[in-house]
């Protein structure tokens with residue numbers, strides 16, 4: 001452990017590590033990641049096993065409480081979540097205030113943050129374990145409702161209320177796609193594929209959004225405020241927003257005649273800001289195990305749904321070309337989780353600017369688990385240092401003399 005007391009008064013010595021490339025910010029027992037070997041485990045269980053054999057709610061329980069649930073624990077957890085899927089009617093007024101051009105990620109983070117107003121006791125720094133647990137259940141329960149409502153706002157359609165007779169993913173899909181004039185039957189292939197995608201996104205140790213959740217929570221801010229901040233951190237194209245950027249990039253390549261090699265060259269050109277979206281990772285330097293599973297799932301799901309998406313071919317060509325290109329080999333740049341996920345979301349009928357919302361839906365239990373661990377460990381407030389490079393002491397000059 002780091003002896004904070006010993007560090008006091010040693011402000012002359014600062015470790016500079018921009019982007020925290022090699023700085024451990026915490027000890028954590030949640031997710032194990034070996035970037036060289038391409039290993040990802042939640043609480044010791046391999047991601048490949050969880051993606052194949054488990055379901056999203058079970059994985060959420062595992063991440064948050066540390067163990068796979070027994071049948072009884074699972075039933076209690078699922079029932080508690082379905083009990084809280086409804087949201088306060090006044091939240092609809094807030095939703096109505098957003099223009100339809102509002103990006104659904106902004107709507108989602110705002111609605112999640114608004115829970116601080118609806119449940120003000122969550123603001124007390126010394127909340128009971130019971131109160132924290134209720135907040136966790138509320139977040140898991142209400143996030144699909146908010147996510148679907150953010151989509152409805154964009155479409156200008158009336159919102160759908162949750163249907164508690166359905167499982168987690170089917171309920172979300174129905175809230176997304178049912179229209180007053182048209183019943184929506186949930187396709188089990190779509191629901192299962194979504195469940196698997198959520199599992200694959202559920203946690204990834206100290207990434208940008210998770211570190212944000214922990215650092216906001218370290219000031220003893222409410223869990224709702226912390227998760228809302230995490231959603232905003234996820235939004236950027238270098239993080240969760242990459243899934244939207246990947247499809248936009250693949251579409252641009254298609255519109256430009258489908259020459260993936262040309263874009264590979266652009267990505268290598270240091271005078272061109274273009275990067276191959278969905279490629280590269282701060283930690284994975286061999287392959288991203290999630291990308292392997294998603295690539296296979298993309299083939300399966302599109303095949304089962306009878307969807308023929310030409311961008312899947314472009315994506316595969318691009319991957320093949322990059323894997324045989326010295327620039328990408330030397331820098332150990334491989335497809336990451338976002339490279340193929342958007343293609344599956346699209347086949348499900350989910351529009352591009354909802355992709356990052358889907359990521360947030362999946363990452364929620366990870367953020368919750370990390371927030372809970374940080375609080376239980378009693379970690380100090382996160383507060384990095386800096387090396388000052390600004391002006392030396394100066395005399396104040398009044399405005400009329402400037």
Ligand code: ACO
Nearest residue numbers: 237238239240242267275276277278279280281282331336
């Ligand atoms: N295309 C082209 N070149 C790249 C790419 C890319 N996608 N990614 C990294 N590089 C190059 C960099 O230019 C740099 O080259 P240099 O050594 O010649 O200067 C080298 O590879 C190392 O890249 P860094 O940016 O230093 O690596 P970092 O760990 O800081 O960034 C990141 C990782 C942000 C994921 C980066 O690879 C990237 O921008 N990828 C595209 C965006 C993306 O897919 N993000 C999603 C990540 S997964 C997630 O958050 C869920």
